[in-house]
Amino acid sequence: MPFKPMRVALLQMHIEAGQPEANFTRLQEMLQAAINGETKPDVIVFPEMWNTGYALDAIGGIADDEGRRTRALMAEFSRRHGVNIVAGSIAEKRDAGVFNTIRVFDRNGEEAGDYDKLHLFRLMDEEKHLQPGGKIGRTTLDGESAGLMICYDIRFPELARTLALQGAKLLIVPAEWPNPRLHHWRTLLTARAIENQMYVIACNRTGVSGSTSFFGHSMVIDPWGEVIAEAGEEETVLMADIDLALVDEVRGRIPVFEDRRPDFYDFGK
Numbered sequence: 314m315p316f317k318p319m320r321v322a323l324l325q326m327h328i329e330a331g332q333p334e335a336n337f338t339r340l341q342e343m344l345q346a347a348i349n350g351e352t353k354p355d356v357i358v359f360p361e362m363w364n365t366g367y368a369l370d371a372i373g374g375i376a377d378d379e380g381r382r383t384r385a386l387m388a389e390f391s392r393r394h395g396v397n398i399v400a401g402s403i404a405e406k407r408d409a410g411v412f413n414t415i416r417v418f419d420r421n422g423e424e425a426g427d428y429d430k431l432h433l434f435r436l437m438d439e440e441k442h443l444q445p446g447g448k449i450g451r452t453t454l455d456g457e458s459a460g461l462m463i464c465y466d467i468r469f470p471e472l473a474r475t476l477a478l479q480g481a482k483l484l485i486v487p488a489e490w491p492n493p494r495l496h497h498w499r500t501l502l503t504a505r506a507i508e509n510q511m512y513v514i515a516c517n518r519t520g521v522s523g524s525t526s527f528f529g530h531s532m533v534i535d536p537w538g539e540v541i542a543e544a545g546e547e548e549t550v551l552m553a554d555i556d557l558a559l560v561d562e563v564r565g566r567i568p569v570f571e572d573r574r575p576d577f578y579d580f581g582k
């Protein structure tokens with residue numbers, strides 16, 4: 314099987330709630346750090362709602378209008394450095410309201426996909442302030458099909474399975490996953506990787522926001538469920554080299570997709 318390497322960089326950053334200026338500054342510092350190393354990444358991933366954090370009461374006034382600021386910055390950066398960017402998710406304001414949105418940029422600075430979070434997280438009142446998405450999230454990174462999910466979405470195995478059935482070989486997951494649910498985070502991400510025999514690249518935030526603390530632990534998990542990189546709790550750029558040929562190898566060794574019995578599955582509407 315030919316080696317298909319891809320270097321990923323996850324920006325595990327601290328996010329200031331309600332402070333887009335501070336967050337844009339910090340993000341650009343971390344982006345620069347990611348690109349300054351000896352070996353450049355192929356793909357850079359950010360956490361969820363990195364522009365505003367969960368300042369939901371103020372979200373209408375601070376969300377990025379049509380994502381314009383983020384889009385201009387990322388298109389320019391990805392083109393200048395020839396790198397793919399999965400620009401985490403941002404709070405993005407449109408006519409229909411504020412969405413929790415991922416935007417993807419390819420090496421030429423072209424937009425290569427977008428996704429609005431489908432499952433809004435009631436424990437953090439998301440459904441009171443944000444609009445839910447209306448389609449699943451897919452993109453292509455250097456010709457490889459990737460699925461997009463955001464944070465709480467990982468509790469819905471149907472979504473990851475749908476993406477895998479549509480050809481995704483990796484799953485990219487920006488998140489703001491808080492304490493005390495580290496066990497859920499690690500277990501759910503690992504399960505999504507094992508059951509779908511795909512890479513999972515999950516970028517969490519770190520730091521404290523009001524009474525909520527975030528543990529970081531951004532992770533890169535291979536299609537066997539092996540954790541090949543995992544951050545601690547500090548702000549960091551987590552780098553990992555993945556080999557996409559391993560997806561086909563694992564799927565060939567245990568042919569889960571061929572052995573499915575979809576006639577017997579009922580997910581209920």
Ligand SMILES: O=C(O)CCC(=O)C(=O)O
Nearest residue numbers: 434464465489490491494
């Ligand atoms: O499901 C969880 O425990 C965390 C989800 C979450 O924090 C989010 O979706 O923002």
